[in-house]
Amino acid sequence: MKINCIAVDDEPLALGLISAFVKQTAFLDFKGQYSNAVQALNAIHSEDVQLVFLDIQMPELNGMELARVLSQTISAPKIIFTTAYNQFAIEGYKVDALDYLLKPFGYEEFLRAANKAKNHFEGLVQNQLIPESQDEKYLFVKADYKLVRIDFDNILYIESLKDYIKIHLVNSTHPVVSLSSLKAIEEKLPATRFMRIHRSFVVAIDKVDSITKSTVQLGTTNISVGDQYKDAFKELLLRWG
Known part of the structure; x- marks a missing residue:
């Protein structure tokens, strides 16, 4: 299965790196990159986005605030946080984030987090296929x-x-x-x-x-x-x- 995902980061270098990682991962379908959370929120509302690689420290609306907004919506996408600050781990838990990537990270760490998302969505599909009985x-x-x-x-x-x-x-x-x-x-x-x-x-x-x-x-x-x-x-x- 393919997982529709986007990348959100206000740092161009970080955004480019995450986008490149997504594009080289076969089971991820890259739907776009955004430099701020407001743009990302609009995209999530208009596109079928299942997974968001999300920076936390951003102007206007930060990543944690965006995650809180999304957590209150029906069929909210799953979140993998990407940040240089480890003090947000507990906050990430509160919004039910799938994973937490601490910058700088390489492709191996990225793939580990992406595979966690893959396992999550495959589990949902499997549960949908099992008769209730x-x-x-x-x-x-x-x-x-x-x-x-x-x-x-x-x-x-x-x-x-x-x-x-x-x-x-x-x-x-x-x-x-x-x-x-x-x-x-x-x-x-x-x-x-x-x-x-x-x-x-x-x-x-x-x-x-x-x-x-x-x-x-x-x-x-x-x-x-x-x-x-x-x-x-x-x-x-x-x-x-």
Whole structure:
């Protein structure tokens, strides 16, 4: 498969190098290079861009700010940061970046990051090809310094709290706490069974007790629907209607 990608960097030499690396990588389809994040944002909105090699320190809109904007959109492209400053690693984690290339880097390091993107997108395609009846019935998360198995049937809802998520379970007052982004966990959940209704909440559809035009009730917990998720939520209203 080919991955549509762009390069964004305000330094001409760095932009030229990354663009050259992309063009010599067979599974990457180069869609353009941009010297600032505003141009890149316009391109992402008008083109089918799946992957962005993104510098962080740029004028006007910096790379981290662009990543935050993209993280709130549907079908957001994946990000590989390219920067000379290593203090942004934690921020990159928060926006669910695929990787973090520290300048100066060579083609070997670039290819390692590109292969991580390739594995990610191939995994998505494979998951789409597997009938739901054969899907995994659980996921593993890191919690308390170990991998914990969470059965989908036991999930009530998942809550995001800054750098952490809380997985609230059926018949349990103690949620599983894991260092992860909500988006990363959402990608592991079957879309037919779970729905994101707020930037901080994903709910199990079959555990919903009642709904209104703007809220969802799960047991004693009442969750408001975020504005950007209301269109998707209308589908749930139609099911209940």
